[in-house]
Amino acid sequence: MNTLETFVHVLDLIGTFVFAISGAVAAVNRRLDIFGILVLSFVAGNFGGITRDLLIGAVPPAGLTDGRYLLVSVFAGLITFFWYAGVDRLRSPVLLFDAAGLSLFAVAGAQKAIEFGLNPMMAALLGMLTGIGGGMTRDVLLAEIPQVLRSDLYAVAALAGASIVVIGYVLGLSYGVSALAGGGVCFGLRFMAIRYDWRLPVAHLSARGRAEANPSDEEPPR
Amino acid sequence: MNTLETFVHVLDLIGTFVFAISGAVAAVNRRLDIFGILVLSFVAGNFGGITRDLLIGAVPPAGLTDGRYLLVSVFAGLITFFWYAGVDRLRSPVLLFDAAGLSLFAVAGAQKAIEFGLNPMMAALLGMLTGIGGGMTRDVLLAEIPQVLRSDLYAVAALAGASIVVIGYVLGLSYGVSALAGGGVCFGLRFMAIRYDWRLPVAHLSARGRAEANPSDEEPPR
Amino acid sequence: MNTLETFVHVLDLIGTFVFAISGAVAAVNRRLDIFGILVLSFVAGNFGGITRDLLIGAVPPAGLTDGRYLLVSVFAGLITFFWYAGVDRLRSPVLLFDAAGLSLFAVAGAQKAIEFGLNPMMAALLGMLTGIGGGMTRDVLLAEIPQVLRSDLYAVAALAGASIVVIGYVLGLSYGVSALAGGGVCFGLRFMAIRYDWRLPVAHLSARGRAEANPSDEEPPR
Numbered sequence: 001m002n003t004l005e006t007f008v009h010v011l012d013l014i015g016t017f018v019f020a021i022s023g024a025v026a027a028v029n030r031r032l033d034i035f036g037i038l039v040l041s042f043v044a045g046n047f048g049g050i051t052r053d054l055l056i057g058a059v060p061p062a063g064l065t066d067g068r069y070l071l072v073s074v075f076a077g078l079i080t081f082f083w084y085a086g087v088d089r090l091r092s093p094v095l096l097f098d099a100a101g102l103s104l105f106a107v108a109g110a111q112k113a114i115e116f117g118l119n120p121m122m123a124a125l126l127g128m129l130t131g132i133g134g135g136m137t138r139d140v141l142l143a144e145i146p147q148v149l150r151s152d153l154y155a156v157a158a159l160a161g162a163s164i165v166v167i168g169y170v171l172g173l174s175y176g177v178s179a180l181a182g183g184g185v186c187f188g189l190r191f192m193a194i195r196y197d198w199r200l201p202v203a204h205l206s207a208r209g210r211a212e213a214n215p216s217d218e219e220p221p222r
Numbered sequence: 223m224n225t226l227e228t229f230v231h232v233l234d235l236i237g238t239f240v241f242a243i244s245g246a247v248a249a250v251n252r253r254l255d256i257f258g259i260l261v262l263s264f265v266a267g268n269f270g271g272i273t274r275d276l277l278i279g280a281v282p283p284a285g286l287t288d289g290r291y292l293l294v295s296v297f298a299g300l301i302t303f304f305w306y307a308g309v310d311r312l313r314s315p316v317l318l319f320d321a322a323g324l325s326l327f328a329v330a331g332a333q334k335a336i337e338f339g340l341n342p343m344m345a346a347l348l349g350m351l352t353g354i355g356g357g358m359t360r361d362v363l364l365a366e367i368p369q370v371l372r373s374d375l376y377a378v379a380a381l382a383g384a385s386i387v388v389i390g391y392v393l394g395l396s397y398g399v400s401a402l403a404g405g406g407v408c409f410g411l412r413f414m415a416i417r418y419d420w421r422l423p424v425a426h427l428s429a430r431g432r433a434e435a436n437p438s439d440e441e442p443p444r
Numbered sequence: 445m446n447t448l449e450t451f452v453h454v455l456d457l458i459g460t461f462v463f464a465i466s467g468a469v470a471a472v473n474r475r476l477d478i479f480g481i482l483v484l485s486f487v488a489g490n491f492g493g494i495t496r497d498l499l500i501g502a503v504p505p506a507g508l509t510d511g512r513y514l515l516v517s518v519f520a521g522l523i524t525f526f527w528y529a530g531v532d533r534l535r536s537p538v539l540l541f542d543a544a545g546l547s548l549f550a551v552a553g554a555q556k557a558i559e560f561g562l563n564p565m566m567a568a569l570l571g572m573l574t575g576i577g578g579g580m581t582r583d584v585l586l587a588e589i590p591q592v593l594r595s596d597l598y599a600v601a602a603l604a605g606a607s608i609v610v611i612g613y614v615l616g617l618s619y620g621v622s623a624l625a626g627g628g629v630c631f632g633l634r635f636m637a638i639r640y641d642w643r644l645p646v647a648h649l650s651a652r653g654r655a656e657a658n659p660s661d662e663e664p665p666r
Contacts, residue, residue, distance in 0.1 A: 027593070028647040030589060030594075031594060031646055032589070032593045032594045032646070033593070033594050033595070033643065033644035033645065033646050034644050034645055034646075034647075035592075035593065035599050035600060035644055036592075036593030036594050037647065039593055039599075040593070050499075054276060054281075054498060054499070055272075055276070055281065055282060055283065055286060056281065056282050057281035057282055059498075059499065059500065059501035060499060060500050060501055060560070060561075060562060060566075061499065064499060064562065064566045064569075064570075065562070065563065065566065067563060067565050067566065070565065070566070070569070080647070081647045082647075084647050084648065116282070117282075118282060118286065118287065119287065119289060121289050121292065122282075122286045122287065122289065122292070125292070126286075136363075140362060140363065140365075140584060141580075141584065141589065141590060141593065142589055143365050143584075143587050143588050143589050144365050145252060145254070145363065145364055145365050146363060148257075148258075149249070149254045149255070149257065149258030149261055149262070149363065150252075150253060150254045150255050150258050151255070155257050155261075156257060199255065200255035200256050200257055201255065201256055202253055202254070202255050202256075203250045203256070203259065203302070203303045203304075203306050204306065276498060276503075277494075277498070277503065277504060277505065277508060278503065278504050278508075279503035279504060338504070339504075340504060340508065340509065341509065341511060343511050343514065344504075344508045344509065344511065344514070347514070348508075358585075362584060362585065362587075365587050366587050367474060367476070367585065367586055367587050368585060370479075370480075371471070371476045371477070371479065371480030371483055371484070371585065372474075372475060372476045372477050372480050373477070377479050377483075378479060421477065422477035422478050422479055423477065423478055424475055424476070424477050424478070425472040425478070425481065425524070425525045425526075425528050426528065
């Protein structure tokens with residue numbers, strides 16, 4: 001068990017590192033300075049879990065009390081700052097590590113939400129949020145629509161993985177089993193989505209809707 | 223009393239539904255995929271109350287523990303996704319439902335803040351935040367300046383309704399009375415603002431200010 | 445001691461006022477209405493501390509329970525609304541007051557984080573967040589990349605001041621001494637950064653990175 005915990009913790013730090021890389025790369029592409037790069041590294045790597053902890057009342061969040069997450073994030077930011085060209089070349093492998101991090105965050109996030117007494121449906125959603133929240137906050141800080149809201153099967157994969165953990169809990173399966181199943185499904189979905197460019201459908205717009213789709217001050221009804 | 227509670231709860235779900243529609247419509251207009259549409263539906267319908275609950279320490283927020291709010295939000299998102307043209311035609315009635323939802327959220331939000339011991343002034347503001355927070359978060363996720371910050375009497379109507387509830391509490395009136403009065407004033411103000419396009423004043427800019435008003439990297443003093 | 449506390453509280457309100465002015469000026473430049481101006485005043489003046497309080501579990505946040513912060517913020521917003529040209533002329537002195545507010549917020553924020561049991565490294569970061577969080581939220585609400593993420597030594601000065609307070613705490617020095625030292629260093633760094641336009645380095649971009657740096661839908665790896 002202790003070995004498993006260590007294993008999971010190492011995976012957790014790896015996931016944080018990979019997510020932090022994504023924040024640092026985005027910050028470099030937007031010409032942020034070294035401080036901005038480190039902030040986006042920490043945000044992308046940790047705000048999914050921090051947001052979940054705020055919502056379930058687990059304060060101060062683990063991302064703030066365990067210094068290792070900060071160190072890993074800063075490390076990712078510095079690597080990207082000093083070695084951007086190299087990081088830039090590693091996109092494909094990074095996507096796989098990112099899928100692994102997403103799977104782990106979704107599974108661990110759902111489990112933590114269950115432990116804090118959330119109902120199963122919400123626990124699954126909070127697991128998904130743990131996986132996608134960091135990237136969403138990263139994009140909000142960059143004044144962009146979060147990519148996860150209009151792209152491929154990213155969030156759906158996280159939700160599927162988290163849901164399996166919750167279902168396993170409801171069925172009384174051991175966490176180890178459902179965690180492996182949920183993580184595997186999330187990773188597999190991500191892998192297929194990247195491999196075959198699977199995407200989610202977009203709604204059909206009326207002419208009026210298309211008109212509004214162009215950036216303008218007109219707004220939908222509040 | 224029990225009937226009143228049921229009535230209020232039904233109104234609450236209706237308000238959530240209408241706000242969720244506004245989020246879904248905005249998401250469709252920005253070409254988000256079905257997942258993004260559902261996220262914006264939930265955010266627009268529930269983040270006002272969730273933000274209030276986080277600020278007053280009521281965690282986990284009711285929006286996360288009572289699954290009906292999620293179901294209503296998802297339902298609103300799916301209707302908009304599959305039947306956008308129809309939803310698009312319903313703008314005027316939606317505006318009225320929206321005014322009703324705003325009134326209800328502002329009144330209920332102020333009452334909850336009072337129950338959690340906030341001082342009257344802050345309770346009124348948190349009531350307003352309950353009404354406008356969902357739409358603000360929706361716009362932030364769409365990388366836009368929240369419409370409520372530069373439009374008509376939307377927030378002011380919510381603040382007026384919430385303030386009446388707080389004043390009634392300070393004067394020792396029964397919640398039912400002050401809630402009806404506050405909700406009525408909020409709804410009436412919104413109705414008049416829509417009917418006669420009432421707007422709030424905007425500050426006069428110096429030449430220098432106007433120059434900066436154009437999107438640019440120059441910034442106001444921090 | 446009581447005199448010191450009063451002194452610190454007065455400084456705190458002055459810092460809130462100056463930060464609120466920055467929010468109001470930004471809101472006027474973006475053509476927000478009077479309500480939007482007051483919201484940005486409150487956000488810029490208080491959300492650094494409010495965010496810190498949410499993260500360390502100090503709810504409801506002091507910015508919501510002590511009405512004076514709201515009154516000072518509203519006052520700053522009204523002054524800017526009715527007397528924009530005058531406020532606009534006061535930029536240089538405002539920058540100095542802003543540096544004072546930043547120093548105070550960073551020092552007080554770090555101390556509060558220590559009192560709530562955060563580890564020293566995180567206490568220093570939360571002190572920094574207390575200083576920069578208001579301006580960051582202001583820029584996010586204006587759909588802009590927070591200026592602090594790509595500008596001069598603003599955040600670094602706050603971090604330096606907060607770190608000195610934390611180090612003083614670890615070394616067992618009296619809070620008064622380390623607070624004065626930390627505040628002085630933060631103010632000094634800000635003053636020099638403004639005076640000599642000190643800036644932080646920006647990463648070198650690959651050709652590919654530069655291509656992406658232009659606003660576009662392409663994204664960094666998540």
